[in-house]
Amino acid sequence: MTVLKVANLNKKYGSKKVLHNVSFAIPKGSILGLIGPNGAGKSTIMKTIVGLTSANSGSIEIDGKQLTKHNRKALASVGTMIETPALYDNLSGIEHLHLYNEGQTTNAEIEQIMQETQIASFAKRKAKKYSLGMRQRLGIAITLLNHPKLLILDEPMNGLDPQSTHDLRDLLLKLAQRGISILISSHLLDELARIADSYVVINHGRVVQEAPADEFLSTGNQLVKIETTDAAKAAEVLNAAGLDAHVNDRKVEFPAADDALNTGLVALVNAHIKITNVEQSNADLEESLLKLLTSDNQKEEQ
């Protein structure tokens, strides 16, 4: 079942077109990572979905209901945290939860949300005394009020320390298992890679790719990684053999196209470079994204 369906969104700020026919969908219980460079349009897409700004054309359907300027019922099942959460300095965490509860969340459920988001220990303190990490966690807790079916989270890991980032990751996975769908953007691509089921890549306001995580990370992106006793010399030899090699973390890496592994190994052996380990793996999310953006930007220049 599709929980969010975005179709052909177009958006201008003044005369500047920032979204071009953006379409994608999120099934129930799935986590979709929205990624792309600064200014690509990620926040604008999220703001449009939650009705903070409106598109010039296109449609948004949430849990089977169309979102329009005049009918915002579709938003009843959405929990939102865009940029930093808007908090009232003089209210405590628990007061915020009661304020944003539209009567659908019982006290027992609020208690559970506080436990899950780990805000119980400071929930009675006023928000003005919160660290950025505490604010983020309260922001997440607020999104969980009123039984959401969809969470829209713009950079939710901002300002979190490694432990809190880890806890938030576990929480999001747990929520997805419970059937909540999540649209999330993050600059922490390693973190996103641990939770996203699929990705939508945005560049200059256009969807460059929408793909399941496995496919996105593997399509043409296999890398050979070789450890030797002299990585710099190995890279030189491999490049001379026509492979696009570079040194990363003391290993030489090159794309695993066609016969590249054989060619590389023969070149290294002939150059008397000692090989200590060989592995072939998927590129990480950052590498896949960079590769995709480079090729998209080249297409635009042509």
Ligand SMILES: Nc1ncnc2c1ncn2[C@@H]1O[C@H](COP(=O)(O)OP(=O)(O)OP(=O)(O)O)[C@@H](O)[C@H]1O
């Ligand atoms: N309120 C606004 N008025 C005019 N232009 C805007 C406005 N908000 C965003 N833009 C422009 O729209 C484009 C998309 O911005 P957006 O904030 O959606 O990108 P983003 O992908 O979220 O970037 P970042 O990762 O830096 O947050 C940018 O060129 C930005 O300058």
